[in-house]
Amino acid sequence: MHKSERLFQLVNVLKGRRFAMTAQQLAAHFCVSERTIYRDIQHLQCSGVPIEGEAGIGYLIADHALPPMMFNVEELSALLLGSKMVGAWTDPTLSEHARSAMAKIEAVLPNHLKQSQDSSPYLVSSFSHNEKQQQLNKQLRQAIEGKHCLQLSYSDVNNTATQRQVEPLGLVYWGGKWTLVAFCLLRSDYREFRVDRIQSACTLDVYFEPHSEKSLSHYVALVTAKYANCSNNE
Numbered sequence: 001m002h003k004s005e006r007l008f009q010l011v012n013v014l015k016g017r018r019f020a021m022t023a024q025q026l027a028a029h030f031c032v033s034e035r036t037i038y039r040d041i042q043h044l045q046c047s048g049v050p051i052e053g054e055a056g057i058g059y060l061i062a063d064h065a066l067p068p069m070m071f072n073v074e075e076l077s078a079l080l081l082g083s084k085m086v087g088a089w090t091d092p093t094l095s096e097h098a099r100s101a102m103a104k105i106e107a108v109l110p111n112h113l114k115q116s117q118d119s120s121p122y123l124v125s126s127f128s129h130n131e132k133q134q135q136l137n138k139q140l141r142q143a144i145e146g147k148h149c150l151q152l153s154y155s156d157v158n159n160t161a162t163q164r165q166v167e168p169l170g171l172v173y174w175g176g177k178w179t180l181v182a183f184c185l186l187r188s189d190y191r192e193f194r195v196d197r198i199q200s201a202c203t204l205d206v207y208f209e210p211h212s213e214k215s216l217s218h219y220v221a222l223v224t225a226k227y228a229n230c231s232n233n234e
Contacts, residue, residue: 169183
């Protein structure tokens, strides 16, 4: 049994147990030495797998600690591709969590599944997302999550500079550019702001509360209805 497959099986053996298994029991189960089991446990723990216990007592993974890892090739491809996109196109904090999640998944992949991911036809490029852009994305995300109003310095398509105070509702990725969807207090309506045209953003100590007619889902419903009407009129 290859190491990657043994790690995968080790997680499954330890997952959801009521009683810990000792290194001796695990070594007998996998037909390897106790030293190998200790190395495997350390490798998984360093990768973020929440294994509880210690040498001489035993090891287990509590039921609540880890979801099932019985993914097929297509499911794994989707998860890892999504993690790569988050890592490349969002902000430093989410990127770090995406890399951590990928490491946890890859640590327990059997060899044949790991090889299938190594030969993935998808390449996720981060060339157009510089550090300044990522830091701004982080600020916008935190303002949305914290329901803080923002003061934006924004340049429109004609390079006309404007100042807007907005209630940020969501970030939408249009396959190359991020757009901030917000309720503009100047226009008293939804507006979209391309993030790469935001010159500066100041998070204000002013809070807002979304409601049924001022939310990202309401905005999406309006846009969907608008495009549906356009299609029907063609």
